[in-house]
Amino acid sequence: MRQDLVLRSLLAGFALAVAPAVLVYYLAAGPMVWLATGTLVAASGLVVAYSADEPGDRDEPSPTAKTNCPDCGARVPVDDATCEYCGTDLDG
Secondary structure (H helix, E strand, O other): OHHHHHHHHHHHHHHHHHHHHHHHHHHHHOHHHHHHHHHHHHHHHHHHHHHOOOHHHOOOOOOOOEEEOOOOOOEEEOOOOEOOOOOOEOOO
């Protein structure tokens, strides 16, 4: 727990030390650097967004069709003959 506090303090101190320097650099650099930085950030965001996997692209097994047990209400596969929770016959 103590190491966690030390790490957070170091990161906060580093951020407080570096942030003003970065701000001064960008203010002094001028609009061309601002434009270039914005373009790079936007382009990298687009690359990440379009290269991310679509939810339907994964090779996951399709979920089996399920129904509710008439006795206990548990979700069981349609193909099962008996409820795996209460043992009720599902065929009849």
